[in-house]
Amino acid sequence: MDTTWTTRHGTRLVGRLWEPADSSPRARIFGLHGILEHCGRYEWFAHQLTSHGYSLEMIDLRGHGRSEGPRVSVRDVDQYLEDLDDVSRQLREAGREPDFLFGHSMGAGLIILWCATRRPPVKGAVLSAPPIMIAVRIPRWLIELGRFLVKVFPDIRVVQLKTARRFGQHAVSRDPAVLKALREDPLVFRGRFPLRTGLELIDLQEKLQHAATEFETPFLLLQGTGDKLSSANGATLFYERASTVDKTLRLYEGLYHEVLSEPEKDQVIVDVLRWLDAHLAKSPQQRNPPA
Template structure:
């Protein structure tokens, strides 16, 4: 099966033209998944997910947020978290226009999980569900008192000041080839501005405080051995969600990127089962053999 691949832009707040790409099966898709990536990465780091889902008849769209990948803006910088909400709003509107009437799911990984939850808590309309992977509710070695104080001071006097993101590349995935590719990827960066850090801290607090207000079906994925964002944070958030249509899948021995870890097929099977359980009318006769 040959998937269709397109690369385009969408206009967001401030007139920024954000890059996104899409992969579609040759037939009409069963469901549509819109990916929001993590800090410092980009839309091209989800090929396992793309290959798996398109082989099973789903369309996948992925955005490069402002300051990331092929989109413009200072790397890892924004003035307000609301800019990310506008990025997601514009992106989902574009996807909906491209795929009218099809079940649409927002998929956020790591920081993208925080961005996605912040958005869907405010604007669940038009979505059939959300999939969140490795969200940063309890990050390791990031929100130390000294770093938080430094970020808050710098955010006021020098908001664009670039801070090094204390991320351990080897903790991303148990596959050394994935880690090596990440380190060599010219579209990856490990910087975030002081203003970004403060906005991320405040968004994190807000999302956790409003977990009980979630009104969308939720699949929450987390590697049990994630050393970047601990699984304990996801467990606590999941318990705070009162909406009954929710599922937590903890990956035994898994690191930060369940979609790239060895054995990712089992994780992606959970994703597709979640999609199909929330698609109103199933399309007929698809070949479900993996080409990933």
């Protein structure tokens, strides 16, 4: 079912809620998608969760999918976190406060920052390919030029990711059906997005690396070694720095950015469900040493 939320400044966010068909959920999961995409692309993931008794609720981030806001435009990362604060409050009021969190790519990065700064009382987080280190090398001079241009032209749109077009076949998934659906999806953004947003993504790397030492939430980190967007080295760095003792890193040899969209996704979902089941009975305060 569709859901709607309103931020403190009146921006309307649209989301989806998937629940088990014949029973109340064993636990609730709240999730965030990556840049350019939307929560509707997580239908398969949601079906796997609901068939095992979990519910999944996601939102389209501001400027994405069916949510309001200039396309893929954000003042800064804190604006996303403020939106999360607003949605979290409304979920609590609706009696649907999550037990677990999920995020993919930029969404995983936002979940990391939100947990490190807000410390929500959840049992854990599933993080898919967070951008701890971006795999694409960008010259320093080009970044500094971008910062200058944003000061002069705050709303300039010059950045266009190739993820949804020809670069998609080398980055997102090795499954042709996934790439075809990505290319044909009308809610996936393919135009030029604000340079400010691109710079925020670059700066997000350093913020996430610092946040690791403040990250106390148990987590399962999913990362493909063939990912050409979020570096597997960054996933390892975050795992090593994270302050929680209850942490699990799953590196999938050769898989691309969306491990839950790869041909090997059945094995990935087994790992996710096994981890969720193991943490379901724990209180948020409990911690286990890493396996």
